[in-house]
Amino acid sequence: MSPGGGFGQQITESCITFVDLNAAISNLELRSPPFKKTASNPSINLGTSSTNDVHELLECPVCMNLMYPPIxxxxxxxxLCSSCKTRVHNCCPTCRQELGNIRCLALEKVVESLELPCRYQIVGCHEIFPYYSMHKHEKNCKHRPFNCPYAGAECSVTGDIPFLVMHLKDDHKVDMHDGCTFNHRYVKSNPQDIENATWMLTVFNCFGRQFCLHFEAFQLGMAPVYMAFLRFMGDEDEAKQFSYSVEVGGNGRKLIWQGIPRSIRDNHRKVRDSQDGLIIQRSLALFFSGSNKEELKLKVAGRIWKEI
Structure with a gap:
């Protein structure tokens, strides 16, 4: 197998900055919550409001996040939430009136005693939390969607594991393999000219679960290195049930790494920067390739097993 190389892109997060009020209004019209909240809970009693109504009442109309005091x-x-108040230049995105510094004390008082179901109730979470604890729970809820594990380019797609498997196959055209062993060959011409590169992701179906094999080049301090590591398509507690080994070698030498696959809750860059995988310096990788440093031809083999 000779996956094609491509330069990795660092994914950065940035806050939304509205240039003017019209941009804010456009954003208000187009954005929608990640999950539609339709379930109701009889323990919540705010007149005739349903749980869905309560969520909508407490969501900032611009960023769609739940609002916390000051509101x-x-x-x-x-x-409007306090963060978006500055983003829309102190003008209401709904009616264009000047916001000033008027606090909605009634709504702030309501949230002090409010209990709500998790926003991921529709996909299986049945927990109920005080309003002020909800954000912390939802940030770590095991029912929250997974991010696409593809590393070659920025991808904002989220979903459950079956959906992401089909997404990787259909949209990213990744290699899909059945079995718990692998033996891949990574090739790159002119490796001296490459400082950061990511090879095509490979997904393995093993023990009824999916694993992602990553191989990429990057700078570790001043040293150019290659790294191979495995990620598990599921949560961290499940990932700890498995182990894997990966090895590279040539000219009678061999390097072996054994570890636990990391959950895709950790993005590939976080795993790479933690050095949790097999790392080989470029000079040694080229020595293994036996190509006089003109071409990388590196074989990476390994296996996955389930801990008893």
Whole structure:
């Protein structure tokens, strides 16, 4: 197998900055929550409001996140979170009135005693938390969607594991393999000119679960290195049930790494930067290739097993 190489892209997170009020209004019209909240809970009693109504009442109309004090309102009663108040230049994105510094004390008082189901209730979470604890829970809820594990380019797709497997196959055209052993060959011409590169992801179906094999080049300090590591398509507690080994070698020499696959909850860059995998310096990789440093031809073999 000779996967094609491509330069890795660092994925950075940035806050939304609205250039003007019209941009904010456009954002308000187009954005929607990641999960539609339709389930109701009889323990929540706010007049005739359903759980869905409560969530909508407490969501900032711009960023769609739940609002925490201080919550601001315009003279017409439209509410906004404190972060978005500055982003829309102190103008209400709903009616364009000046926001000023009017606090919505009634809504702030309501959230002090409010209990709500997790926003991921629709996909299986049945927990109920005080409002102020909800954000922490939802950030780590095991039912929250997974991010696409593809490393070759930025991808914002999220979903459950079956959906992401089909997404990787259909949209990213990754290699899909059945079995718990692998023996791949990674090739790259002019390796001296490459500082950061990512080879095509490979997904393995093993023990009824999926694993992602990564291989990439990057700078470790001043040293150019290659790294191979495995990620598990599931949560960390499940990943700890498995182990894997990976080895490279040539000219009568061999390097072997054994470890636990990392959950795809940790993005590939975090795993790479933690050095949790087999790392080989470029000079040694080229020595293994036996190509006089003109071409990388590195064989990476390994296996996956389930701990008893």
């Amino acid at each position: 601001y309102q315009c003279p017409n009663g439209h509410t």
